[in-house]
Amino acid sequence: MQATESAIRTVVEEVLAELGKTPKQVNGTAPHFKPTADPGGIRVVSSGAVAGQSSSPAIEAAPNSGDWGVFQSVDAAVTAADAAFQQLSKSTVENRDIVVNIVKTMCEQRAEEWGRKEFEETKIGRLDHKIAKLKIIKQVPGTEWLKPNCFSGDHGISLEEQAPFGVIGAITPVTHSLPTLAGNIVNMVAAGNSIIFNPHPSGAKIACEGVQAFNKAIFEKTGIQNLITIIGTPTIESANEIFHHRKVRMLCVTGGPAVGRAALGAKKRAVVAGPGNPPVVVDETADLDNAAKSIVAGAAFDNNLLCIGEKEVFAVQSIFDRLLEAVSKNGGFLLNSSQVDALTKLAFSPPKEAGGHPVLNRDFIGKDAAYLAQQIGVSVPANTEILFGETDTTNPFVPEEQMMPFIPFVRARDTMHAIELAYEFEHGFGHTAIIHSRNVHAMTVMGRLMNTTLFVKNGPSMAGLGLGGEGYLSFSVATPTGEGVTNPGTFTRTRRCVMVDELRVV
Structure with a gap:
């Protein structure tokens, strides 16, 4: 057991994620998130831009561009996330790696600050473990998980690759607000998607602060704006609007049974982390x-x-x-x-x-x-x-x-x-x-x-x-829908590209 204990502590004392509760009003009113930063002038970057490159002069942010990803309107947030997905799709896998590394590095470097803020906001759990859960985000798999399949024969060659869905709508719990959000970003962006989050109201402030910090660093390094969006004042209604928005192509719910059932009724692909009683x-x-x-x-x-x-x-x-x-x-x-x-x-x-x-x-x-x-x-x-x-x-x-x-x-x-x-x-x-x-x-x-x-x-x-x-780490364990411990492959769709009677070299 000493070896096990040592391993757990080396990996940051222990860990992981429980599924939170259904997003709802708190004491009758949803907590209002007050943005902490003014984006000021931001760059518009050509669709082919890579890290550090810009082809257009700085301009003022559009009225509906949000505050570094924080929006009050679901439609505005989804529209911004969809625009970011189009940019990411025309970008490189290297830029996905950059995003993954930004999230992992910031979670480790700011673990004590963000862990304390989450503990103070949610008032549940243990401070040392809030910090630990952020430090271990580095163990969530990224683009290295994605592997193509190839088939070669008398009639040519076929290549299957794991392609993104587009904009993913995600619900995060109060029990692990920022760690679940960060882990989902690593998995989903590694797979090539953008995201709109509806956090639990009791953990919304720290979730919004994390999104702002991530987006600023992502924009600085890749030129992609609003790759991660979030509803600043989340409610049941905003969650339902995300579930049914036509531009949201996939859902991921880490929460209680009610919100899971709601996601499954949305008539689109849903990855649902359900309840447990281990x-x-x-x-x-x-x-x-x-x-x-x-x-x-x-x-x-x-x-x-x-x-x-x-x-x-x-x-x-x-x-x-x-x-x-x-x-x-x-x-x-x-x-x-x-x-x-x-x-x-x-x-x-x-x-x-x-x-x-x-x-x-x-x-x-x-x-x-x-x-x-x-x-x-x-x-x-x-x-x-x-x-x-x-x-x-x-x-x-x-x-x-x-x-x-x-x-x-x-x-x-x-x-x-x-x-x-x-x-x-x-x-x-x-x-x-x-x-x-x-x-x-x-x-x-x-x-x-x-x-x-x-x-x-x-x-x-x-x-x-x-x-x-x-094994590997994830803060979303999908039990009712069967995906299990989620990874970047969970958030992809398989596409096959076929060349008939050509390209073989043998």
Whole structure:
């Protein structure tokens, strides 16, 4: 586990992205973003311009050109993004690389500043992890991911390449506002697209600031204006307008179930990152110290805001008590039954209607373990990463996708019982599941049954996104639509170019 822990920290302590909530008004009014910079005079560059070259004198910005990509009108933002796409299409792959490097470099260099601003604006998660999520944007794949296919035979040669869609409409969550936006830019622009973002209102200010900074640097290096656009005052209505705008060719939604369903109803290609309730199975063959460290690392990351984060643990009876002890030694604080009951009553309200879901107390989302403990009159050590306690399956913390650092532990009779419980309470979302075991057969049975997009064995959940495990990073994990961990290829369409009876050299 030391190697895993070291790898995670080297890669910037841990990571990734949960899917946020449906864009909506906050306290009845959407937050208004006040632009922080005046674009002043900007250049008009010929369609064939490359980095640093301009063929026209500087002119004043057009009235609808926005403030370095920040717009209040969806139509104006889409029009600007479409114009930028036309420029990018006539440009070079080298310019796509320039954009990718700008975003990655700025996220790393300004991680502390932007992480702090996002933390102050959203008021959820952990500051150190907000910073970490920006630093690891450098691991999101770029143009190197795009590979052509070629077919040669008696009748000539055919070349298939990954071509862009055009303007992509993207929804970003409050849980990872700027990291999701930045990761999407890397993937989408590497694929040759431009983007219009509708951020979650509670994370709109930092998202807009990031877009402005990126656009200024992109324009300076490539001459392309408004490659990234964003709605400064986002609402449900602006999201819906983006979904149905005729010039938006593709959608990418990282958010709650409602906004995902809305995107799928827009009658265009949609990549949707849906909800998750990742279960953890621990059997009698597991390395309990490794399992404990992994559970704490994954559940504690950004106070369990990640969609892939460990949400409930099903452990077999024979090792259950020893696992609890191991978690206590690795940053977990064990609550007794009365304390668990007290926290549950504060964290959830009864369903509003018969057969409905318990209502999550949103004031608890993304708060520190110490804050949760304080609400029930408990004082915890300074190094406490998570709270945890034994429950049964009727406790709302088990079936509900809560996003706070309290993890319910449920006793199972044996490995198969634990796997069956994991399957039941993952709810068929197909998102993420985790097992700690040395029994390959148990891993195989669980993997086939769960059929999740991410299936992590003997490590923290972040290992499923290349953080302490192999693979690559993305902040959009498309489960309902099947694309999985998104990459530049996700945002392309395949085009085939055919030469008949010519061009072969053999």
